[in-house]
Ligand SMILES: Nc1nc2c(ncn2[C@@H]2O[C@H](COP(=O)(O)OP(=O)(O)OP(=O)(O)O)[C@@H](O)[C@H]2O)c(=O)[nH]1
């Protein structure tokens with residue numbers, strides 16, 4: 001598997017890298033789903049490095065170094081520096097901030113054409129996205145539910161202050177081609193928005209298959 005399709009670039013490797021690079025695609029408690037040059041695998045944290053306080057705990061999107069184990073779980077030995085990330089205060093421990101997603105290029109800030117449209121919330125999401133280091137993109141979805149959206153578009157563009165605004169529908173396909181043009185190999189996007197706004201539906205529509213429930 002070519003990890004560059006997952007956004008890996010060789011300059012991310014430290015000089016005397018011990019292990020091979022991988023990307024975290026999901027976190028299941030203490031087990032990490034990974035992609036690496038050998039394909040998909042699972043990994044667990046090496047105790048000394050992580051519980052000795054030397055390494056940042058990985059999150060979804062992190063690039064890590066692993067000792068690959070073809071017969072079972074690999075060993076994660078290092079978290080590589082993050083280009084972009086979202087974090088929140090860690091509710092569980094005294095670790096302080098906890099990263100919840102890392103190394104994404106675009107943040108798709110989603111609102112839908114119904115009661116969900118709210119410029120104050122949009123502003124908060126835009127601030128979050130800009131603080132992450134990534135590029136914010138506003139996505140107004142469920143375009144099939146309204147007859148005209150010029151006023152929404154104007155309000156969104158006024159709030160977005162330069163960030164592009166896309167109008168899409170997962171249901172009838174409006175705008176999907178334009179949005180898909182932002183999603184090229186090596187680029188990672190985060191979908192951000194209230195429950196029910198249509199994130200999973202949009203991911204499925206863009207992928208052309210049912211990836212998310
Ligand atoms: N009319 C219309 N309905 C949509 C569209 N996209 C999603 N929906 C509907 O909106 C509801 C919520 O969609 P989801 O994709 O599950 O929303 P979500 O953002 O993933 O929600 P959570 O997973 O709870 O955060 C579902 O009933 C979808 O069928 C759209 O473009 N048009």
Ligand SMILES: [Mg+2]
Pocket residue numbers: 199200201212213
């Ligand atoms: Mg969902």
